[in-house]
Amino acid sequence: MEFSFAKRLDGVSESATLRLNALVQELKAKGEPVVNLTAGESDLAPFAEAKNAAIDAVNKNQSKYPPVPGILELRKLVADKTNLEQPGVFQTRPWATENVIVTHGAKQAIYNAMMALLNSGDEVLIFSPYWLSYPEMVKLAGGVPRIIQINLESGFKVSPQQLANAINAKTRLVIFNSPSNPTGVVYTIDEYQALGHVLKSSSYKNNIWILSDEIYDQMVFTQAGFCSFLKACPEFKDQTITVNGMSKCAAMTGWRVGWSVAPKSLTQAMNTIQGQSTSGVNVLAQWASIAVLKLPQSAFRGVCEIYTKRCRFGLEILSKASKLKLRPPEGAFYFFVGFSEYLKEDSIEFSEKLLQKARIAVVPGTPFGEKYYVRLSFATDDSSLQKGLEGFVGYLNTL
Ligand SMILES: Cc1ncc(COP(=O)(O)O)c(C=O)c1O
Incomplete structure (x- = not known):
């Protein structure tokens, strides 16, 4: 039976990255190692104060x-x-x-x-x-x-x-x-x-x-x-x-x-x-x-320093792909890189091939409005970041 839904949903996309996520899950289920550079969230733990306050609220029946x-x-x-x-x-x-x-x-x-x-x-x-x-x-x-x-x-x-x-x-x-x-x-x-x-x-x-x-x-x-x-x-x-x-x-x-x-x-x-x-x-x-x-503000400064270092470290690796289009980020935790000097294919296709061939997951730029770009997150631990970025550069240099 076919259902129809409210017109307000017409033309509203669910998520362009769903297929990619499904592929990542499939590979992981087969025991294949995948370096994941898709994270849109910090890999760090929340502050201890946050955890303690939540526990305290539970114990005080804040319900x-x-x-x-x-x-x-x-x-x-x-x-x-x-x-x-x-x-x-x-x-x-x-x-x-x-x-x-x-x-x-x-x-x-x-x-x-x-x-x-x-x-x-x-x-x-x-x-x-x-x-x-x-x-x-x-x-x-x-x-x-x-x-x-x-x-x-x-x-x-x-x-x-x-x-x-x-x-x-x-x-x-x-x-x-x-x-x-x-x-x-x-x-x-x-x-x-x-x-x-x-x-x-x-x-x-x-x-x-x-x-x-x-x-x-x-x-x-x-x-x-x-x-x-x-x-x-x-x-x-x-x-x-x-x-x-x-x-x-x-x-x-x-x-x-x-x-x-x-x-x-x-x-x-x-x-x-x-x-x-x-x-x-x-x-x-x-x-x-x-x-x-x-x-105090200093608590956040520590977090920012971690990302500043990762950003610098990541840029060094990415500089080895000389034809990559990249504006060094000044904030947040992403590299948004253009690959059109290597090949002209939509970023969704590009990301799928990168995952299949190099086992590196990135987010396609198409849903962000740039079809020849991908987003690489540096909200991940140093060793995964190094492995992922070196693999990415290596893949580009084979094209
Ligand atoms: C620019 C921007 N705004 C808003 C959000 C949503 O944040 P939240 O998880 O607090 O809803 C995100 C999350 O990715 C974001 O990147």
Whole structure:
């Protein structure tokens, strides 16, 4: 019997990497060693403080429904953290608990925001390469993803001119993601200010919201460090949603704690959506997050140092494939590499052959908007990273 499902699912992709994952599982089941460079999550353990706080919460019978927008103490810590990263906002009208909603990972914060903001046909500007869920979430929320292609030559960063050309009367939301998954690009304060200037000068500025996905904020390898969008452009406070969470920098992807910080009215709208769908986030995970957010900044610096070293080490190996297209990442934990100088085949096909022939699993770039690129994660232990990258370089050099 054939079932039909809601029209809103038309054109929404499930996951382009499913077939690849199935192949990895098949090989592993046969006892074949596969080096896995697909991880979108830290290989490190969560902080001991997170684990202890969760155990403590269990022992204290913290088992009742949490408030829909999150435990007050956690929202306070999130507001404080965001104020620190956005000094211009802090000095004028600082964020408070009423601006924060704790969500099931950063993903649900982004989804809730889209559900609250988009009407049918509203356009969302997404700069490609992009995190693969943005366009699919836009479609689910009834909007239209407007993909703006940026390339390696422009440093995988959108230029003010490109932004100016893309804005029109239907533009409702602009998504920034720095540090970026998959490119590792980090926007500087000057670059954000130049983009902010374009937004400010647009005749449609009052209709436009900005979503700044800052989930990799603690993982930046440059001297200048991380810059929140609202640090550069605090004047956009009333139309910006800052998204962050515990997943990447606290190695807690499975605990599913994210959040957004946004004007009160939007936060309330997102709260209505969350209250009628998932309700509040697991209390144990929220208590664990409270313990992590109380840690000194130095705790995160240690994690960042590990990734900085791996990045340098990985770049040395990748430099041996001289025709590889690569912009050294400034943050997050991925190398996004272009292989078109070696051969022109879609990255899905390329990744399948790489897995079959060299037993190395990578993520194809096609669902991120770049079909001749693949994403190699350095969120893995040093020896697997070395083996995987050397194998990858060796494979390219046989082509
Ligand atoms: C750029 C970006 N935003 C959001 C998310 C979702 O994070 P979470 O696991 O907290 O939902 C990810 C996860 O891969 C990501 O890479």
